[in-house]
Amino acid sequence: MYTTLPPTGMRDFLPKEKEAREYVMREIRNEYKCSGFTEIETSFLENIENLTGGDGGENTKLIFKVLKRGEKLENADFNNLESLADLGLRFDLTLPLVRFYSNNRNELPVIFKAIQMGTVFRAERPQKGRYRAFTQCDIDIIGDASNLAEVEIIQTIASTLKRLSFKDFNIKLNDRRILKSLVTSAGFSEDDFSDIAIILDKMDKIGIEGIKKELAEKGYADTQIDQLLVHSAKLENEGLEGIKEICPEGYENVKQIMDVIKSLEDDFTITFDHTLVRGMGYYTSTIFEITYGNLGYAIAGGGRYDKMIGKISGVDVPAVGFSIGFERIVDLLISENKVTSTDEKIALIYSEQDALAQVVKAAIQMRANTAVVSLYQLKKKLGKQLKQLEKAGYTGYVLYSEHLEVKRFEV
Amino acid sequence: MYTTLPPTGMRDFLPKEKEAREYVMREIRNEYKCSGFTEIETSFLENIENLTGGDGGENTKLIFKVLKRGEKLENADFNNLESLADLGLRFDLTLPLVRFYSNNRNELPVIFKAIQMGTVFRAERPQKGRYRAFTQCDIDIIGDASNLAEVEIIQTIASTLKRLSFKDFNIKLNDRRILKSLVTSAGFSEDDFSDIAIILDKMDKIGIEGIKKELAEKGYADTQIDQLLVHSAKLENEGLEGIKEICPEGYENVKQIMDVIKSLEDDFTITFDHTLVRGMGYYTSTIFEITYGNLGYAIAGGGRYDKMIGKISGVDVPAVGFSIGFERIVDLLISENKVTSTDEKIALIYSEQDALAQVVKAAIQMRANTAVVSLYQLKKKLGKQLKQLEKAGYTGYVLYSEHLEVKRFEV
Numbered sequence: 001m002y003t004t005l006p007p008t009g010m011r012d013f014l015p016k017e018k019e020a021r022e023y024v025m026r027e028i029r030n031e032y033k034c035s036g037f038t039e040i041e042t043s044f045l046e047n048i049e050n051l052t053g054g055d056g057g058e059n060t061k062l063i064f065k066v067l068k069r070g071e072k073l074e075n076a077d078f079n080n081l082e083s084l085a086d087l088g089l090r091f092d093l094t095l096p097l098v099r100f101y102s103n104n105r106n107e108l109p110v111i112f113k114a115i116q117m118g119t120v121f122r123a124e125r126p127q128k129g130r131y132r133a134f135t136q137c138d139i140d141i142i143g144d145a146s147n148l149a150e151v152e153i154i155q156t157i158a159s160t161l162k163r164l165s166f167k168d169f170n171i172k173l174n175d176r177r178i179l180k181s182l183v184t185s186a187g188f189s190e191d192d193f194s195d196i197a198i199i200l201d202k203m204d205k206i207g208i209e210g211i212k213k214e215l216a217e218k219g220y221a222d223t224q225i226d227q228l229l230v231h232s233a234k235l236e237n238e239g240l241e242g243i244k245e246i247c248p249e250g251y252e253n254v255k256q257i258m259d260v261i262k263s264l265e266d267d268f269t270i271t272f273d274h275t276l277v278r279g280m281g282y283y284t285s286t287i288f289e290i291t292y293g294n295l296g297y298a299i300a301g302g303g304r305y306d307k308m309i310g311k312i313s314g315v316d317v318p319a320v321g322f323s324i325g326f327e328r329i330v331d332l333l334i335s336e337n338k339v340t341s342t343d344e345k346i347a348l349i350y351s352e353q354d355a356l357a358q359v360v361k362a363a364i365q366m367r368a369n370t371a372v373v374s375l376y377q378l379k380k381k382l383g384k385q386l387k388q389l390e391k392a393g394y395t396g397y398v399l400y401s402e403h404l405e406v407k408r409f410e411v
Numbered sequence: 412m413y414t415t416l417p418p419t420g421m422r423d424f425l426p427k428e429k430e431a432r433e434y435v436m437r438e439i440r441n442e443y444k445c446s447g448f449t450e451i452e453t454s455f456l457e458n459i460e461n462l463t464g465g466d467g468g469e470n471t472k473l474i475f476k477v478l479k480r481g482e483k484l485e486n487a488d489f490n491n492l493e494s495l496a497d498l499g500l501r502f503d504l505t506l507p508l509v510r511f512y513s514n515n516r517n518e519l520p521v522i523f524k525a526i527q528m529g530t531v532f533r534a535e536r537p538q539k540g541r542y543r544a545f546t547q548c549d550i551d552i553i554g555d556a557s558n559l560a561e562v563e564i565i566q567t568i569a570s571t572l573k574r575l576s577f578k579d580f581n582i583k584l585n586d587r588r589i590l591k592s593l594v595t596s597a598g599f600s601e602d603d604f605s606d607i608a609i610i611l612d613k614m615d616k617i618g619i620e621g622i623k624k625e626l627a628e629k630g631y632a633d634t635q636i637d638q639l640l641v642h643s644a645k646l647e648n649e650g651l652e653g654i655k656e657i658c659p660e661g662y663e664n665v666k667q668i669m670d671v672i673k674s675l676e677d678d679f680t681i682t683f684d685h686t687l688v689r690g691m692g693y694y695t696s697t698i699f700e701i702t703y704g705n706l707g708y709a710i711a712g713g714g715r716y717d718k719m720i721g722k723i724s725g726v727d728v729p730a731v732g733f734s735i736g737f738e739r740i741v742d743l744l745i746s747e748n749k750v751t752s753t754d755e756k757i758a759l760i761y762s763e764q765d766a767l768a769q770v771v772k773a774a775i776q777m778r779a780n781t782a783v784v785s786l787y788q789l790k791k792k793l794g795k796q797l798k799q800l801e802k803a804g805y806t807g808y809v810l811y812s813e814h815l816e817v818k819r820f821e822v
Binding site: 086108133155312345 | 413422425429430432446451457498511518519566670671674767783785799802
């Protein structure tokens, strides 16, 4: 059945919305570029094995899979649903970046600073505020093992948010190695780290008692759980200094990054947060997230993933990435009324008696000095027509004559 | 099996290619906007029935279909391949525009001038130069039955090509009603028009004799075929005037448009071409195409489709659209070396002894006056490092010190 709505969870964008989106995209792209990042683009579709086989975590359950075609479909094994699809829509930009880098390494600089801005797709259960197609704006630095990469990436994201008029946001910083030390020094096995990290990630939702309960339900020993919470409380009190002895390399890393960013003396803050976990399994050390105001979610997040490229290309290449949650940023900017166009937009109104060629020439001429000049034939009721034009975002109009006098709408 | 290549027929874009693509996108978008078009975005995925049911012609055979998920997939009828998919990737931007317009009509101006720029997907047989994902840059005017719409759309596309430094291109113009008159006045039934149009479309490939042969093979009478070719030859000799009596409304339409565009006295040409057919079945009158140099294909094409919106929304709304073949334009501009960045791009090189915070501050400061400033740590062999930077597109470098003196690479 034909339907005029976009599919469930998908969206169309009206001119006003699209203008806001394009404005935000442009600002982000320009700021990323200023800092020496260069943009690449990867395919929307990936071979299905690349998507299902890797480090995608929960996202691998949310793939939009593309049906095989022609003979391949006819020959597929219909008892095995897995064999029906050969392609899938990308669910993030990191997996494609790693594939791209592995494929093009010889063409790319030794330290590759990449921008990726594009739509990703996840077959989430439909619910309010969850989109099945959304835009991500990523930067990644591949090939730099030093934490200059973290500094650059954090500074670039902070500059970008400032350019978009965000102030007083907070950058939360942690290191997976610190988390791991906390867990192992409490007596847990290193193999249990991922499971425990998933539970620790819920700290701000379920609190210490909740964490305790969930760990106990998983069958971990009370002594270990208590020890973990004692360590955690110590960090809560002492901050970063509290980890210095248990995890010196994590301590040094976080301290160095924080010292540089703090010394920029800017109007945002950076804090160590030992409860920060970040979902993806591929992060190896530094992880970060940006929070803003009282929002219950991060507006940007990322971390270092030094082992992911090695898994594919056989050679470990260090990498660190940061992603801006584009949809959230756009929604915030629109709600705070911070995307308003100042472009002059003029309607050139002519009547049937006017020679069309002359009118078109006049429009071309006017466009040399005015952002937008659009032609409209005079309607019977000029007043009504002008109201429609104003509603459509025109800032003024010209009634075609030999003198092209612009009359601006009152604001 | 994991593979680092993009899927068959899909592409990734390296920084240089992406920069060219973004430059062309930006120029096209800006020129479209100058003429009063406003951009919208529609979903990449469409409900499968919308794609298969409509006016898509050959393209409906090339849909990438998305497998149903969860219970819906488990409950699908596996003996009916059609029932396995609920979504599909869009194969053009016109079908989605018509759906979008039908859904949002009340929110849109009476005469809606739309820009759409985005990727479309077609599961073409893989062959050289055929991509399965490619970008289209469309403008459409919906709600204007007068051929001012054609004039505006042609003028905007021509200005856009000029902005991209194309010269001496030719706009070919025809009217489906002229084609129809030719066919019916030769004695064919109007029902056969579509079939005959497909054959006529091959004129430049197979010539008059080829056309004759194919029509005969379809079983049409020799007298009708001969009559058609006599009419066609007449137009070949007399040009547009030759159609004045057989199809006055087509004649008037084409003449009016050509008169206005010609009077702009610009460095491109516009010609009537009675052999122009354009593939899509939905065109109702004016059709156009732009050719350039000796290329064997059009670089832009479009036409009027006054009946398509009515089929969906029940109310006929006149519409006309023009699409630039983005991939072809980018390839041409790159091959003619017409996309070169002039932005200053400076590498700020510092040594381990420098205080990182000071270096970062210097970079931020420099970015106020320079397009791109990127940080690099000094390597053991500066000469080699500088060569790499030059290769990566840097125009110069600064060795960090208190005096930030820029040294430019020789060009």
